[in-house]
């Protein structure tokens with residue numbers, strides 16, 4: 001179903017379009033789409049392994065090989081949702097502060113244009129989440145809760161000389177939103193002090209998630225009615241996703257995470273989301289595919305009621 005071919009070339013076998021899931025024009029048309037993907041391949045403050053700027057491209061490429069049929073909702077969810085993929089947003093290289101200012105204003109315009117459509121941003125390093133969260137906080141009268149799936153708290157006041165580091169992403173938003181970190185297993189003494197002193201910050205540790213499922217209720221109870229979901233893929237165990245800047249051992253796995261996310265989308269209003277920090281390793285496809293499938297699952301769960309309606 002390739003669009004707009006030169007005359008005489010239809011009927012040949014063309015590759016899938018370079019949209020999320022390889023969706024054709026009808027299923028990826030902005031006008032009818034209920035979900036919009038915004039790739040932001042920004043990377044400047046990475047402290048260990050680099051490559052997050054290649055994340056969005058790897059997610060989109062891997063997504064073209066995902067089955068559209070989703071067993072949980074028993075249909076080709078993507079064609080019923082309608083998913084539009086925007087071009088990648090380029091940010092200034094004049095430094096982290098101007099880049100983040102530029103992103104906040106660009107994200108606001110994208111969110112405004114999307115209206116009721118569900119906006120999901122693909123990073124890029126985790127610092128891109130703060131401007132998006134602040135822009136969403138501006139759009140909602142009610143205080144948002146940020147649900148942060150991550151190995152790290154990202155609560156440093158600054159890191160390596162900049163307050164706009166990936167390691168400070170959540171510290172940047174605490175004034176405007178509560179933050180519930182899930183899967184956390186690497187923090188500094190300074191971050192522990194901050195989370196203990198701040199009513200706006202709570203953490204669910206990865207080791208308690210390993211023992212039993214009590215954490216799911218505790219995490220859900222900590223969420224207000226409106227949630228911004230930020231998913232740093234280093235949340236997963238590095239045996240599943242080694243392709244990330246700062247891999248930490250002892251992360252959660254696939255199915256318990258999906259069960260939790262399904263409940264979050266069912267029991268709260270998720271207003272927007274992002275998936276960040278995939279740093280693809282050439283030749284290693286499984287993590288790219290996992291993250292692409294995660295993005296699809298987030299969209300399926302966001303529209304689970306509509307999809308279950310038949």
Ligand SMILES: [Mn+2]
Pocket residue numbers: 126150151152232234235246
């Ligand atoms: Mn992280």
